Amino acid sequence: MRFAYYPGCVAQESGKELDLSTRYVCRALGIELVEFPNFSCCGSGFLDEANGLLNVALNARNLAIAERAGLDLLTICSTCQGMLTFANRRLERPEVKAKVDGALQPLGLAYSGRTKVTHLLRVLANEVGPDRLRSMVKRPLRGLKVAAFYGCHLLRPADELQSESAEEPHEFEDLIEALGATPVLYRGRVLCCGFPILFVKERTANRIAGRQIHDAKAHGADAMATPCPLCHISLDSFQNKAEREVGERLDMPVFHFPQLVGLALGASPEELGLPRHLVSTRSALEKLGSVAVPA
């Protein structure tokens, strides 16, 4: 398996642990990541609000770069996944395509619409598959109750993203189970983390994050896991503020999805960048027994 690797902005900067753990997991599973230092930001949903056509064009450039290399594009962020797929959908409309083609042409770029956009979680769920993943697990995450948090743009709008079941997805839980952990089902797993308004009305965003973490905890989760680094910012980096909004101590470790896979494949917490989290993952690691917990 070979992909044009699209890490997205956050995984290259403040969320480096996501990139680290992705590389570890892909090495272990034989997924080749081809790098393109010329990929730009996906617009993160914000650019779309300021100028929708420019957002599509920016992503058409990314898609064209992958197409020229004959590769499908691999994301590790629900929002990147959503934005790039959204661009593919909108480029199916002739009026949009004509405008974007006109802007790409002077750059010596053309995009025919062939690049498929897929997320690492989907590759593991559908191409590697839970069974093969299970057979590669070196350190089953036995005893760990994990609440999956999907991230809106991996799921919705379902028809645009061609995601099978937006209301009752199970691919993430299937993978958690394959890693030896116990998936926790709770309403919040398909809801919003609040990130899009974190800088618009912070307390409302914190409250939304806090409710989802509270929900996961009330259903017995030892940890949460997310395939989206923006959700990770809301749930981990701002958990202190979420606690203030919901008026309770949450202390919920939040893993990036590939960190959870990496742990089961035998990586050390340092190799996965776990010490970079704001909320310590110690309580979850201790449950696993076999992991050397960093000081």
Place this chain on the structure above:
Amino acid sequence: MFAEEKLIPVPFDVYRFDPAQGGEPRYQHYELKLAPHTPVLSGLLKIRDEVDPTLALRYSCRSAICGSCAMLVNSKSRLACRTPVGPEVAKHGRVVIDPMRNQPVLRDLVVDQRGFWSNYRRIEPRLLLDPSRPMPEGRPTQMTPAQVDRFRETPRCIACASCYSACPAVEADPEFPGPMALAKLYRFVVDPRDGAHDERLRKVQLSGLWLCLRCHLCTEACPKDVRPSERIRDLKELAVRSQGATERGSRHAVGFLENIAEAGQLNEMKLVRQTDGLVGTVGQLGQGLRLARKKPELLKKPRTIDGVEEVRKLYEALQKDEEVPL
């Protein structure tokens, strides 16, 4: 003639609560035998008419037109009159019925919709005519197909409030008017006959437009494919184009646009400054430093992507263009 369908056992668990009687909400269990294609609503009416006359619920048309019968069927937003029991039983083994969310329960499945409707009235859901551009007398106004096409989805709305029930922004913040009101507002903002576009956009920016989370839960919940979240996106772009970056939300969106023109990827800390201004940024300092201890990248400039000049050329080519309906 249709082949006679076999009846199947349909276990119902129905939310019951009467605040006037006090006590806790509970689920009441009913066992029915129904043909699999029977709508959930018909099952509930059978319960009310034949088993338990105290069950309160709203309905009218029984044809997915009036929008009265929205509720949660096995936790999903559904019109009860067009949701067959068979697939629910096949998937969940039973049919669990709850009232809609984000609206206080009056009794059983009947919720208080005053909040929903007052948000709707707040957007002034009627044509506001510009006196300097009177409607032509004695003949119909004309629109081009492209103009009509801009609101092909919104008139399908039956005001069932499924979107309002599903919306996490409504749940978390009373300032947010909800997806339905905003989708309706969009309909007037793109109507060429309406004379108050800019004023509508100015007002809605101050009353919660930028609290939409673009989580698309409303679009998923909508039984009529009105796609409110996509229309809210359109409203935001129209607001930026009409009013500029005047509010925190629009400052953040426009700041983002300018931010990635620089390096081709995001400068996270700079974005905070662009949205918050200097004073606001100082307020964020504590949290910023707390994060930077673990994530030192926040304090330095991000890498500039290769070919950033291509990104800038795209900006030059498209930024000044008129809005293109998406």
